[in-house]
Amino acid sequence: MLNIKKYAAIDIGSNAVRLLISNIIEQKGKPTLFRKSSLVRVPIRLGADVFLNQKISKENELRMVDTMNAFKLLMRSHRVVAYKACATSAMREAENGSDIVKLIKKQTKIKIDVIDGEEEASIIAATDLNQFIDRTKTYLYVDVGGGSTEFSVIHKGETAASKSFKIGTVRLLNDIVQKEVWLELEAWIKESTKDYEKIELLGSGGNINKIFKISGRAAGKPLTYFYLTSYYNMLQTYSYEERITELDLNQDRADVIIPATRIYLSAMKWSNAKYIYVPKIGLSDGIVKSVYFGTVSSVNLV
Structure with missing residues (x-):
């Protein structure tokens, strides 16, 4: 008897933003299987803003909101039960990074965690x-x-x-x-x-x-x-x-x-x-496994 559910990872990087949706296949007496179901990549390139001007531009702020709304709809269509969104270097260093995280939460209900390099490395290590x-x-x-x-x-x-x-x-x-x-x-x-x-x-x-x-x-x-x-x-x-x-x-x-x-x-x-x-x-794979094994906090899709 198989138990199959879907988890998702959102990776907000300096070059691109990714949504990975994975099938989690549980089998009695056997190791859990992780199978990629869908991967969407949007090249917003936040780093081009932040590393030169220290803040994310208004244009890319709007693109981020649109992208997170699209990701939410895709997760809902796939019947994702839980997800985690992580932002790395660019969002971490942006002067307006925390404001954009709050804006996205308000307008899309997507909760974003801004992580440091050490946490990023530990999540990647979860890929086994x-x-x-x-x-x-x-x-x-x-x-x-x-x-x-x-x-x-x-x-x-x-x-x-x-x-x-x-x-x-x-x-x-x-x-x-x-x-x-x-x-x-x-x-x-x-x-x-x-x-x-x-x-x-x-x-x-x-x-x-x-x-x-x-x-x-x-x-x-x-x-x-x-x-x-x-x-x-x-x-x-x-x-x-x-x-x-x-x-x-x-x-x-x-x-x-x-x-x-x-x-x-x-x-x-x-x-x-x-x-x-x-x-x-990569990071997206590590996020999915970390959510499944409970080593990071996840969010139920609303």
């Missing part, structure tokens, strides 16, 4: 990376976002170190990441991985997912440092317009994919990793 990794190996997990990137060293299935850095694709596009931050990241990666003989990367985020899909690699097979370097160099030979028309990238992907690839390559270089695995998990 163990099903994607070899517990005899050591990994550097890299989750690239628009405003920040979360790094975790995973040794024999356990998190040995983790840290969030304000290096993200939207920040890099706008040239507002100082050299000192890069140096701090380099030092942290080298120090955190120096005691391990061999490191492999786990990469998450929309950009590495896209690169993996383009590569044609079979699921579970890694990308090599050589492949990623070649792809990075190739991207830079095309203009932004050509990446859209000739490489078939969406307009909101065609610019951020270059700085994202730079972050992954830097992490591989500083950790001496030769391979990067792409399990296609």
Whole structure:
């Protein structure tokens, strides 16, 4: 006998806003299954406002309200029973972030929690990376976002170190990441991985997912440092317009994919990793599992 219900996660990032609806399948005497039912992505790019002007523009404020209303209707149509909405770097740093959270709650009834980098990393950890990794190996997990990137060293299935850095694709596009931050990241990666003989990367985020899909690699097979370097160099030979028309990238992907690839390559270089695995998990997946297991507070859909 199966018991199936739907939970949802709203991820309000610096580059895009996502709604993930998942089927939760409970089976007597067996592990619970989590199956993605629907994923909607809206490229509002709040970080372009916040990282340059410290506040979210009126236009994007209205887009956020419209998007949350649309998400609420989609959740209702899917008969979602509980959800959690999390906002990360851009909303956290916006001078008017708390005002917009209140406005959205008033106009859409959607409750948004603004979380810090450490909580973001812990929610992502709830995705149960163990099903994607070899517990005899050591990994550097890299989750690239628009405003920040979360790094975790995973040794024999356990998190040995983790840290969030304000290096993200939207920040890099706008040239507002100082050299000192890069140096701090380099030092942290080298120090955190120096005691391990061999490191492999786990990469998450929309950009590495896209690169993996383009590569044609079979699921579970890694990308090599050589492949990623070649792809990075190739991207830079095309203009932004050509990446859209000739490489078939969406307009909101065609610019951020270059700085994202730079972050992954830097992490591989500083950790001496030769391979990067792409399990296609992220914050939204972690939110759903955290809601199900009760490790974060959720909201019933009204």
